[in-house]
Amino acid sequence: MLELHNVRHVYPNGYQALKDVSLTIQDGEVAAIIGRSGAGKSTLLRCINGMERAAAGTIRIDGIDIVGAHGDALRRIQTKVGFIWQEYNLVERLSVMNNVLSGRLGHRQDAGSTLFHFDRFDREVAVHSLERVNMLHRAQFRADRLSGGEKQRVSIARALAQSPRVILADEPVASLDPELSEQVIGDLVRVARDEGVPTLINLHDVELAVQFCDRICAIAQGVVVYDGPPSGLTDEVLNRTYRFDRGWKSYARGVVAEASATAAAATIRSDSRDRDADLVGSARL
Numbered sequence: 001m002l003e004l005h006n007v008r009h010v011y012p013n014g015y016q017a018l019k020d021v022s023l024t025i026q027d028g029e030v031a032a033i034i035g036r037s038g039a040g041k042s043t044l045l046r047c048i049n050g051m052e053r054a055a056a057g058t059i060r061i062d063g064i065d066i067v068g069a070h071g072d073a074l075r076r077i078q079t080k081v082g083f084i085w086q087e088y089n090l091v092e093r094l095s096v097m098n099n100v101l102s103g104r105l106g107h108r109q110d111a112g113s114t115l116f117h118f119d120r121f122d123r124e125v126a127v128h129s130l131e132r133v134n135m136l137h138r139a140q141f142r143a144d145r146l147s148g149g150e151k152q153r154v155s156i157a158r159a160l161a162q163s164p165r166v167i168l169a170d171e172p173v174a175s176l177d178p179e180l181s182e183q184v185i186g187d188l189v190r191v192a193r194d195e196g197v198p199t200l201i202n203l204h205d206v207e208l209a210v211q212f213c214d215r216i217c218a219i220a221q222g223v224v225v226y227d228g229p230p231s232g233l234t235d236e237v238l239n240r241t242y243r244f245d246r247g248w249k250s251y252a253r254g255v256v257a258e259a260s261a262t263a264a265a266a267t268i269r270s271d272s273r274d275r276d277a278d279l280v281g282s283a284r285l
């Protein structure tokens with residue numbers, strides 16, 4: 001289980017990117033994080049994997065707090081967090097197999113020995129991870145010879161090879177075409193559910209979030225403005241998420257209920273700086 005209580009994050013320049021975020025994600029639950037550019041989505045994921053240290057609050061993975069952890073204790077928790085990046089972060093000149101095996105590095109006791117000498121168990125885990133994303137046939141390919149969709153599947157396999165207790169993905173399909181995006185998110189959600197771990201996926205594509213995820217957490221200006229099932233993603237919620245400083249608009253989405261009078265009354269002002277709000281509902285954000 002992943003539990004966040006009253007998480008606040010302040011960057012060194014004093015900018016408060018997360019104000020007060022509380023979320024609990026159960027094992028096997030797949031939640032999409034949606035929100036405008038700059039809402040704090042990546043900051044949230046980076047706090048969960050310990051790349052950023054929250055200024056306040058607690059973040060527990062299976063009961064172990066990451067906010068107060070340092071040194072070896074922090075590294076031990078980090079090995080349990082599988083992270084999938086928009087730009088894959090594969091080592092391009094290494095084979096697919098060695099990229100996936102690198103997910104096992106955190107489990108090795110013999111950190112001083114040859115980097116790519118892995119025991120039989122590690123290799124079996126890597127093979128199985130590649131099988132689960134249908135990439136075993138590419139095991140000996142160099143990573144730089146793969147297509148974008150294949151690279152992202154390999155990075156999912158690498159995360160699985162970690163035997164993660166949490167899976168985090170930051171815009172994992174933002175570099176892929178719509179058809180491939182659907183396939184890769186479908187694969188990611190399937191393996192995350194099979195793995196039975198809490199999974200958070202930052203997504204600009206609301207349609208994909210609704211189609212594949214169990215739950216939607218919407219963030220605006222560093223706070224959670226909606227946390228619930230995809231069916232609750234009404235026009236009011238979308239306006240609160242994407243147009244909190246602009247005029248109200250109907251997204252006319254399949255999943256969206258009638259426009260709420262309250263939201264209409266909450267219309268504030270138009271702000272031409274943010275392109276995201278105009279794009280929501282039509283395509284990826």
Ligand SMILES: Nc1ncnc2c1ncn2[C@@H]1O[C@H](COP(=O)(O)OP(=O)(O)OP(=O)(O)O)[C@@H](O)[C@H]1O
Pocket residue numbers: 011012013015017035036037038039040041042043044
């Ligand atoms: N290192 C940093 N120092 C100061 N401010 C930062 C830093 N990194 C991010 N920010 C600010 O924190 C806010 C949240 O950034 P974050 O990257 O979490 O947004 P995001 O929701 O992931 O956006 P996007 O959808 O564009 O990826 C933004 O206003 C951003 O400018």
Ligand SMILES: [Mg+2]
Pocket residue numbers: 041042043170
């Ligand atoms: Mg981001």
